[in-house]
Structure formats: C-alpha cells, structure tokens
Amino acid sequence: MIVNMRPKSGAHIGVKANVSFIMWQVMLALIPATVFGLWLFGWPAINLFIVTLLSGLLFEAVCIRLQGRAVKPVLIDGSALLSAWLLALTLPPWAPWWIGVVGSALAIILGKQVYGGLGQNLFNPAMLARVALLISFPIEMTTWANVSPLFFSQSPGLIESWHITFSGLENIDAKTGATVLGMIKTEFSQHHVLSEILQDYSGFGNFIGWARGSLGETSVFLIGLGGLWLMRQGIIQWHIPFSLLGTVVILASIFHLIDDQHFISPLLHLSSGGLVLVAFFIATDYVTSPNTQAGQIVFGMGCGVLIFVIRTWGAYPEGSGFAVLLMNSATPLIDYYIKPRIYGRDRQGKPLEIPKS
Amino acid sequence: MSNASTIATSLWSSAGLFNQVVGFFSKPVIRGGIHAEGHKALTSFQNINYDFPLPKKLYIPLQQHVGKPAEPVIRVGDKVLKGQLLAYSQGMISAPVHAPSSGIILDVNDYPAPHPSALPIRMIVLETDGKDEWLKIIPIDDPFLLTPEDISLRVGAAGIVGLGGATFPTAVKLNMGRENQIDTLIINGSECEPYLSCDDRLMQERAEQIIDGVRLMLHGMESDHAVVAIEDNKPQAYLAMQLAATAYPDINVIQIPTRYPMGWDRQMIRFVTGKEVPVGCRSSEIGVTIHNIGTAHAVHKAIRFGQPLVSRVITVSGGAVRRPMNLEVPLGTLISELFEFCEVSTAQTARIVMGGPMMGDSLPHTGLPTVKATSGLLALTQHELKSSDVQPCIRCAGCVSVCPAGLRPLDMANNIRVNQLDAAVDLGLKDCISCGCCSYICPSNIPLVQYFKYASGEVIARQQAQHKSEQTKRLMDDRNARMERIAKQQEEDEKARIAAKAERERLKAEQAAQAEQESLA
Numbered sequence: 001m002i003v004n005m006r007p008k009s010g011a012h013i014g015v016k017a018n019v020s021f022i023m024w025q026v027m028l029a030l031i032p033a034t035v036f037g038l039w040l041f042g043w044p045a046i047n048l049f050i051v052t053l054l055s056g057l058l059f060e061a062v063c064i065r066l067q068g069r070a071v072k073p074v075l076i077d078g079s080a081l082l083s084a085w086l087l088a089l090t091l092p093p094w095a096p097w098w099i100g101v102v103g104s105a106l107a108i109i110l111g112k113q114v115y116g117g118l119g120q121n122l123f124n125p126a127m128l129a130r131v132a133l134l135i136s137f138p139i140e141m142t143t144w145a146n147v148s149p150l151f152f153s154q155s156p157g158l159i160e161s162w163h164i165t166f167s168g169l170e171n172i173d174a175k176t177g178a179t180v181l182g183m184i185k186t187e188f189s190q191h192h193v194l195s196e197i198l199q200d201y202s203g204f205g206n207f208i209g210w211a212r213g214s215l216g217e218t219s220v221f222l223i224g225l226g227g228l229w230l231m232r233q234g235i236i237q238w239h240i241p242f243s244l245l246g247t248v249v250i251l252a253s254i255f256h257l258i259d260d261q262h263f264i265s266p267l268l269h270l271s272s273g274g275l276v277l278v279a280f281f282i283a284t285d286y287v288t289s290p291n292t293q294a295g296q297i298v299f300g301m302g303c304g305v306l307i308f309v310i311r312t313w314g315a316y317p318e319g320s321g322f323a324v325l326l327m328n329s330a331t332p333l334i335d336y337y338i339k340p341r342i343y344g345r346d347r348q349g350k351p352l353e354i355p356k357s
Numbered sequence: 358m359s360n361a362s363t364i365a366t367s368l369w370s371s372a373g374l375f376n377q378v379v380g381f382f383s384k385p386v387i388r389g390g391i392h393a394e395g396h397k398a399l400t401s402f403q404n405i406n407y408d409f410p411l412p413k414k415l416y417i418p419l420q421q422h423v424g425k426p427a428e429p430v431i432r433v434g435d436k437v438l439k440g441q442l443l444a445y446s447q448g449m450i451s452a453p454v455h456a457p458s459s460g461i462i463l464d465v466n467d468y469p470a471p472h473p474s475a476l477p478i479r480m481i482v483l484e485t486d487g488k489d490e491w492l493k494i495i496p497i498d499d500p501f502l503l504t505p506e507d508i509s510l511r512v513g514a515a516g517i518v519g520l521g522g523a524t525f526p527t528a529v530k531l532n533m534g535r536e537n538q539i540d541t542l543i544i545n546g547s548e549c550e551p552y553l554s555c556d557d558r559l560m561q562e563r564a565e566q567i568i569d570g571v572r573l574m575l576h577g578m579e580s581d582h583a584v585v586a587i588e589d590n591k592p593q594a595y596l597a598m599q600l601a602a603t604a605y606p607d608i609n610v611i612q613i614p615t616r617y618p619m620g621w622d623r624q625m626i627r628f629v630t631g632k633e634v635p636v637g638c639r640s641s642e643i644g645v646t647i648h649n650i651g652t653a654h655a656v657h658k659a660i661r662f663g664q665p666l667v668s669r670v671i672t673v674s675g676g677a678v679r680r681p682m683n684l685e686v687p688l689g690t691l692i693s694e695l696f697e698f699c700e701v702s703t704a705q706t707a708r709i710v711m712g713g714p715m716m717g718d719s720l721p722h723t724g725l726p727t728v729k730a731t732s733g734l735l736a737l738t739q740h741e742l743k744s745s746d747v748q749p750c751i752r753c754a755g756c757v758s759v760c761p762a763g764l765r766p767l768d769m770a771n772n773i774r775v776n777q778l779d780a781a782v783d784l785g786l787k788d789c790i791s792c793g794c795c796s797y798i799c800p801s802n803i804p805l806v807q808y809f810k811y812a813s814g815e816v817i818a819r820q821q822a823q824h825k826s827e828q829t830k831r832l833m834d835d836r837n838a839r840m841e842r843i844a845k846q847q848e849e850d851e852k853a854r855i856a857a858k859a860e861r862e863r864l865k866a867e868q869a870a871q872a873e874q875e876s877l878a
C-alpha cells in the first residue's frame with residue numbers, strides 16, 4: 001500500500017516554466033542588441049551597463065532584506081536584473097555612473113518594491129526610472145555619444161573610459177551629437193523641412209543601429225529579431241507589439257503622405273529611438289499590461305498613438321517612455337471594461353436566454 | 358533551458374503567427390484550452406487486458422453516482438450471484454448497485470472512500486467465490502420493440518451512470534431528453550485528459566457495440582440524430598467507429614480538434630452544434646444531450662444482454678507504472694491490487710491520481726476501491742508532477758487566455774487570497790468548471806483550482822451558516838410570538854375568570870338576598 005502526501009486538487013501536471021525561466025528568456029532575447037550596443041559605444045557603455053545592473057541587484061537585495069525575507073531566491077528570479085538591464089539599454093551610453101545608480105534605485109525601489117514587489121507594480125519600473133531621470137537630469141540624459149566601436153581608433157581606452165564614467169566627459173562637443181529624432185526636432189524649430197534635414201541621413205545605418213542613441217536602442221534589427229524570437233518562444237504574444245507598431249506606422253503614413261516635408265516617414269519612426277524596444281520588451285511587460293487579448297490591442301494602440309503624438313507635436317523628441325507610463329496607468333481601467341464573456345452569459349454577466357425552438 | 362519547448366508548444370500553435378492574428382479577428386469556436394502532452398502512447402497501442410485475476414474481496418460503495426446513495430437489500434451472510442441487485446436506487450436522482458461477482462456478503466459498513474479525504478462511507482464487502490457466476494438473464498430478441506420508457510427503466514435498473522466521470526444517472530438524462538424532444542445526441546469520444554486511453558481502446562475494440570448503444574439511446578430518447586465526436590489524435594478509433602456506423606445514416610461520426618478540455622460537455626456542444634448552453638440551464642433544454650462512449654457501451658450491454666454495470670475499463674498509467682495498460686476490472690477492486698498487477702513502483706510514486714491528471718483527485722493511499730467513475734488510475738513520479746514551488750503572480754494572463762469558461766482566474770485568486778469571497782463570486786467563481794487549465798499554465802505554480810475549490814466550498818458553508826442562523830432567528834421569533842400570545846391568552850383568561858367569579862358572587866349574593874326576602878315573606 002502506497003501512502004501518499006496531503007491531497008491536492010487541480011492539474012497535477014503542467015508547464016515546467018517558472019518566473020525566472022521567463023525572465024532569463026527575455027534577457028537571452030536582449031543579448032544580441034545589448035552586445036551590439038556595448039561594442040558600438042565601447043568601454044564607457046560597458047562600465048555604465050555593469051554599474052546599473054549591479055546597483056539594481058543591490059537595491060533589490062536591500063529591500064528584500066528590510067522585509068526580512070530570504071534574498072537569494074528573489075534575486076534568482078531575475079526580475080530585478082531584467083528591470084535594471086532594460087533601464088541600462090535606454091540610458092545614453094556614456095552617461096556618468098550615478099545616472100545608472102540613481103536610475104536603478106528609482107526603478108527597483110520606487111518602481112517596484114514600494115508597491116509590494118514583483119507583480120504588484122502599476123508602472124513599468126525601467127520606464128518610470130528613465131522618465132524620472134530625463135526630467136531630473138535633462139543634460140546628462142540627452143548627451144549622446146558618437147558611434148565609436150570598440151577596437152576602432154575613436155574608441156576610448158579602458159583608462160579613459162573610467163574617466164568618462166566616473167568623473168565626467170571632457171570635450172563634449174567633439175565626441176557627442178544629437179540623435180536623429182532630436183536633430184529633426186531642433187531643425188523643425190528653425191523652420192527647416194525634412195528634405196534639408198535628412199540630407200546625410202542613412203536609413204540603412206539607422207536600421208542596423210549605426211547611429212547615436214541610447215545604449216541598446218539603436219539596432220532596430222537586432223531588437224526586432226530578439227522580440228520575434230520571444231514571440232516564437234511563446235513568452236510574449238503578438239497583440240501588443242503589432243498593435244503598437246501598426247498604429248505608429250499607420251498614423252505616420254497618413255501624415256507623411258499628406259505632408260512629407262513636416263512629418264517623418266514611418267520607416268524613420270520605426271528605426272529611430274526606443275520604439276521597437278518599447279514595443280517588444282517594455283509594453284509587453286506582463287505586470288503592467290492588460291490581461292485580455294482585446295485589452296492588449298487597445299493598450300498597444302494607445303501607446304502607439306501617444307508615441308506618435310509626443311514625437312510629432314510634443315516638446316520631447318522621443319515619447320516612448322511617457323506613452324508607456326500613461327498607458328500603464330490606464331491598464332486597470334482597460335481591464336475593468338474589457339473582460340472576456342463568461343460561457344453561457346452575456347457581456348453584462350446575465351445568463352443567456354434559452355433559444356425558442 | 359531544456360523546457361523551452363514545453364512552454365513553446367503550449368502557447369505557440371504550429372499553425373503559426375499568421376493564423377493566430379487571423380484567428381483573433383474571426384469568431385472563436387473553441388475558446389481557451391491547452392495543448393497538453395498526451396502521454397497516451399503508454400497504453401493506447403495495447404489491447405484491453407482481461408487477465409486481471411478476480412480479487413478475493415470487493416468493496417462496493419453505495420454511492421457511486423450523483424444524487425442519493427442506494428439502499429441495501431441484502432444481509433450480511435447472503436449468497437449473491439454476479440449482477441444481482443445489492444442496493445436499490447432511492448429517489449428521483451440515484452442509481453442502484455449490483456454485485457460485480459458471485460460470492461458471500463461479508464459486511465455492510467463504513468470504509469474509506471475513493472476521495473482525497475478518504476473519509477469513511479457505506480460500502481458492501483463481497484467475498485468472491487471465484488466462480489463469477491452470472492444471475493440468470495433472459496435476453497431480449499429485439500430491443501427496438503421496447504417502448505422508449507422501457508429503455509429508460511432498464512437503463513436505470515442496470516445502474517448505469519455517466520462514465521465520463523460526472524456519474525449522473527443515465528436514465529434521468531434519457532427521460533429529460535425525451536421530455537425536451539432533443540434534436541441532437543452527442544456522443545463524447547474526445548477523451549481529452551492526458552494519459553487516459555480507455556475510451557480510445559473501447560472505440561477501437563468494441564465500435565459495433567458502442568454504435569448499437571447509441572442507437573438504443575436514440576430509441577430511448579425518441580430522437581433520430583446522433584453525432585459521435587472523437588478527437589483527431591485517435592485516428593484508429595475514428596476509423597473503427599466510422600466503419601461501424603456506416604449502416605446507420607442517422608449516426609454521424611466526426612473528428613474534432615485535439616485540445617483540452619474539448620470533452621467539457623458545453624464546449625463540445627458549442628463546437629458541434631454552434632449552440633451555447635445558458636448558465637443555469639440543462640443542455641436538453643436547448644435540444645442537445647451528451648453522453649460518453651463508455652455509457653453507450655454500458656447501455657448496449659444492459660439492454661441487449663440484461664447485464665447491469667458491474668465492471669469497467671480503466672487506464673492504469675503514469676511514470677511509476679512498469680506495465681501501463683487498459684484493463685477491465687470489476688467495480689469495487691482495491692487500487693492496491695490493480696497497482697500490484699500493473700507493477701507500480703512504490704518508491705517512484707509521488708502522487709496517486711484517480712481520473713485524469715487535469716481534473717482527477719489525488720488519493721492519500723491505495724486501500725480504496727474503484728468505482729463507476731474511475732476512468733483512470735495514475736501513479737505519477739515527481740518529475741511528471743507540476744512543481745509546487747509557488748512564486749508571486751506576475752500577471753502574465755496565461756490563465757485568462759486558457760480559461761474555456763471566459764473567467765479571469767488571477768483576479769479571482771487575488772480576491773480569494775485576501776478572503777474577499779463575494780468579490781470572487783462576482784467575478785464568476787460559480788462558473789468555474791475546475792478543468793485545471795489555469796493551474797496547468799501558471800508559470801508561478803499557483804494552485805489556482807485548489808483556491809477555487811476551497812472558495813466554492815467556503816461560500817456554500819457560509820450560505821448554509823447564514824441559512825441556519827436565519828432559520829434559528831425565525832424559530833426564535835415564532836417562539837416569542839407564541840409565548841406572547843400564550844401570556845396574553847392567560848391574562849385574558851385570568852380576567853375572564855375574575856369577571857366570572859365576580860358574576861358568580863353577585864349572582865350568589867342576589868340569590869341569597871332573594872332567599873332572604875322569600876324567607877322574610
């Protein structure tokens with residue numbers, strides 16, 4: 001006679017995935033874009049990346065310790081590492097070390113732990129930190145290093161990189177410039193039109209990531225590849241990325257067709273800034289996006305509209321962070337109004353009528 | 358990382374992204390559900406085994422069905438034959454119990470039930486004599502000459518209940534079908550639970566008998582259209598059934614997609630007929646009745662040969678079973694004997710499950726009998742089980758997308774966790790069918806179904822407690838009113854008594870005065 005453990009109901013079998021498996025899969029998908037970004041911007045970017053990740057883990061550990069819980073299992077779930085990683089990818093690559101530390105603190109402490117930890121936060125931690133940094137430290141957050149890949153002559157050496165990261169960048173003008181979206185915004189304010197502004201713009205360079213920008217956002221190609229792989233793995237669904245990108249493309253196409261001198265083309269939208277990273281990795285964050293597929297489409301479209309509006313008419317050249325935070329705050333509302341119909345009931349929850357035969 | 362494919366296959370259909378996008382905008386026919394790993398090949402390629410030795414003792418519970426328990430008609434020490442009535446059905450919804458073999462009644466007493474609690478219920482203990490001697494039965498020449506009412510009566514008398522696991526008395530369903538003039542009889546051959554293959558084998562080996570049972574059911578319900586629905590992971594069963602049904606144009610054998618829980622009656626009704634059963638309604642009210650393959654087979658045996666339901670085909674499978682198989686066993690066989698026959702490794706068994714791995718119950722030990730509802734017995738290893746390492750919910754909404762009933766399990770669970778049961782009921786707790794898809798898919802290993810079962814039980818308990826307190830209050834009020842009435846009555850009686858006394862005294866005084874006057878006169 002076999003004597004068994006305490007009774008358990010429900011599915012006795014199930015998927016073998018767990019939370020940390022999902023987090024590591026996302027990080028795996030980020031590796032190509034991250035490695036490319038680190039190579040493209042050299043040692044200072046590597047310093048910043050390491051500082052941000054380590055401080056993210058540290059803040060998570062401190063918070064868990066303060067709650068009197070065991071630190072190790074929480075750190076292993078990878079959620080803090082992923083948040084810090086995503087934040088690092090959205091920072092200017094040569095930003096000083098304290099930007100990474102303050103950003104991680106904002107993301108982990110204010111963005112996540114004060115709400116009650118994993119699964120409880122209202123806003124995406126990485127975007128919350130990024131937006132807070134952008135508003136608080138506008139100079140540091142808009143100083144974009146020139147493309148200077150590792151092992152090339154312009155690339156700063158290891159020692160020089162420590163100077164850049166830990167005591168600040170000297171000779172700023174020679175080594176930095178504007179992003180494409182930033183440049184367009186500035187030129188528009190001086191009443192130039194697109195055909196003048198984009199004279200020496202390379203669409204292909206922008207697409208593969210050979211351009212100024214955030215540490216890991218420049219290569220739309222590699223980010224998109226990672227995102228599609230995640231979809232293939234079933235970690236994310238198509239609803240948010242496709243509706244978000246689709247909305248931006250449709251809006252941009254309409255306006256670009258109406259006036260191609262004042263509204264940038266959908267391709268330029270797609271290949272610039274953080275749009276694709278946001279679409280595949282930030283907006284798809286489980287915790288802060290709606291539960292139903294229809295709700296996710298509404299969420300994605302909302303993000304898309306806001307990104308287009310902020311980019312086109314807002315004061316900031318890039319609006320992805322703001323758009324995601326605004327839609328995060330709308331998520332509970334979307335979940336309240338868009339819910340699945342229960343079998344045998346109508347949308348209001350009343351039983352269906354018996355059909356007369 | 359080796360598990361990458363598991364989650365991928367469950368969430369990403371082979372149809373690809375394009376079909377997913379298109380599918381989202383077209384009206385879904387099958388909602389939710391999961392693609393679970395089948396594990397059916399362990400047993401589905403072998404014939405049903407009939408070599409199981411007759412057990413020395415059989416433990417036959419008096420309740421093996423939904424409704425009231427049966428009432429014994431035998432006494433301890435009685436000698437019974439196989440198929441003899443042991444306990445008769447009581448009330449409208451109930452079913453009788455028959456002797457699974459010949460022998461002597463040893464005891465009628467409380468023994469542990471095949472239930473997660475293993476609490477004692479009434480059982481008849483039969484010591485078999487090894488002869489397995491049938492009761493004398495007179496076969497019928499042409500059952501189609503019987504009246505439909507007679508078919509129901511015979512099915513009821515044979516103790517047949519829904520063998521898919523619901524164990525609702527079949528005769529009651531036949532009657533409801535006849536009263537509601539149903540237009541479609543669905544025969545559920547989906548067997549969507551992983552591991553189980555007893556229905557699959559039954560369809561392959563006894564297709565003609567099953568089709569005959571279907572025809573008898575149609576006759577019993579005075580209906581003329583049946584659909585046999587078989588999941589497309591059982592092509593052999595489908596071919597066998599189709600061949601058996603060729604002669605009968607009113608029986609339509611179809612293949613349905615493999616997707617758990619396809620066998621949920623309401624999901625299948627919607628897929629086959631396009632009709633949705635309203636909440637609080639029986640499917641016969643919209644003109645559809647659904648029965649299991651095994652039930653149809655049992656009806657065939659009961660009507661053609663007069664044999665009551667005394668045995669069934671059971672799948673014994675799982676990673677800890679050395680000889681997994683389907684075998685026909687008498688009802689009341691102890692699980693321990695079955696496990697011994699199938700060479701179950703005690704050391705490897707991490708959990709014993711009765712039924713399928715999705716909806717089955719885990720049993721505390723093997724000293725429990727098999728019953729009419731037992732479709733499978735699984736001895737699962739630790740490796741096969743879902744991890745019980747619970748992590749925080751990350752709102753991945755996997756549970757929302759797999760729920761076939763359209764519920765939001767994560768919100769319900771959050772409310773139940775903080776004891777907000779009313780909020781959980783508002784979210785649809787009572788519409789949960791415990792199919793287990795949400796627990797299956799949850800990456801945080803949250804035992805969602807356990808939550809919902811607990812909450813449902815708790816809600817019923819609270820309602821009963823409230824009902825009881827209301828009842829008590831009503832009784833108190835009644836008593837107070839009665840006491841008041843009595844007190845008032847007594848007061849009035851007292852007043853009347855005083856008044857009467859005064860009157861009597863007055864009369865007496867008058868009489869005395871009169872007498873005095875008379876005497877003076």
